[in-house]
Amino acid sequence: MMNPAISMQQIFQDRGTEAGKNSMIENLDQQTLDSLKQSYKEKKGSIIWGDLSDEIKSRASELLNIPLPDLLIRAWRESGVLNKYINREEYDPEAVIFIELKEHTMTSNHKPYLDIEINQKSIGKINFEINLELTVQGIILKIQDAKIKQIRTGNMKATGTINCEGHEIGKKESEEVEFPGTLDLGEGIPIAP
Numbered sequence: 001m002m003n004p005a006i007s008m009q010q011i012f013q014d015r016g017t018e019a020g021k022n023s024m025i026e027n028l029d030q031q032t033l034d035s036l037k038q039s040y041k042e043k044k045g046s047i048i049w050g051d052l053s054d055e056i057k058s059r060a061s062e063l064l065n066i067p068l069p070d071l072l073i074r075a076w077r078e079s080g081v082l083n084k085y086i087n088r089e090e091y092d093p094e095a096v097i098f099i100e101l102k103e104h105t106m107t108s109n110h111k112p113y114l115d116i117e118i119n120q121k122s123i124g125k126i127n128f129e130i131n132l133e134l135t136v137q138g139i140i141l142k143i144q145d146a147k148i149k150q151i152r153t154g155n156m157k158a159t160g161t162i163n164c165e166g167h168e169i170g171k172k173e174s175e176e177v178e179f180p181g182t183l184d185l186g187e188g189i190p191i192a193p
Contacts, residue, residue, distance in 0.1 A: 008071070008132060009064035011158050012172045035167060056126065056164060059114055063130055063162060066110065071134065073148060073189055075106035082191045086146045093145040103137035129163040147188030154179050 033056065076082055081101070085091050110130040116123050135157045142150035155178045162170040 006068045007064060008066045008068060008158065008160065009062075011068065011156070011174050011177055012064060012160060032167060032169060055114065056169075059128075063110075063112055063128060064160070066108075066130075066132075069151065069183060069185075071106075071108050071132070072136065072139075072151070075108065075134075076101075076148075077192065079106070082141070082143070082148070085143050086191055088146065091143075091146075095144065096149075097143045099141050099143065101136070101139045101141065103135065105133060105135045108132040108134070127165055130160065131163075132158060132160045134158045143191070144188065146191050147185075148191060149185055149188040151183040151185070153181070 081104075082099075085097065085099075091097065108130075109132075110128075112128050112130070114126040114128075116126065137155060139154035140152040141148055142152065155176055156174075157176045158174040160170075160172055161168055
């Protein structure tokens with residue numbers, strides 16, 4: 001069975017490294033942090049930078065804790081590729097349908113931020129931007145009653161970048177990852193929200 005908790009961080013994780021470690025932020029060196037600090041001061045004014053460098057490194061490594069099934073299902077919803085299965089007159093709600101999706105590429109963009117507070121008052125934000133591109137093939141979906149009930153097999157390759165305040169702090173291309181087995185979605189996730 002495919003682990004439903006698999007995240008983009010695990011996709012980009014280098015083989016042979018400790019769990020939770022990845023090289024997406026390996027280029028986040030002191031020079032980059034100094035450049036971020038200067039850029040931030042120019043945009044937002046002076047703040048207490050202090051240990052924010054360590055916090056940025058820590059948070060940047062957590063930014064990819066995006067569940068893979070969530071990304072896939074959101075992309076399929078947005079593309080409308082499964083919308084015909086919503087029609088309950090054409091597709092009996094009791095019928096189980098298996099469909100294989102052809103190779104396809106999807107993009108996902110995220111804009112998380114760190115809110116900086118002093119004495120419970122926000123004094124600024126440090127903005128991140130995550131851009132992901134996923135190429136997926138061999139996925140088989142089990143659909144019933146306008147819901148995705150199960151995701152079976154398939155493989156994927158991903159590329160991603162993380163930017164902080166306009167500075168690229170990480171870039172990575174994953175190896176091809178195979179997903180043998182199935183991901184059971186219980187009662188199912190509606191094809192359309």
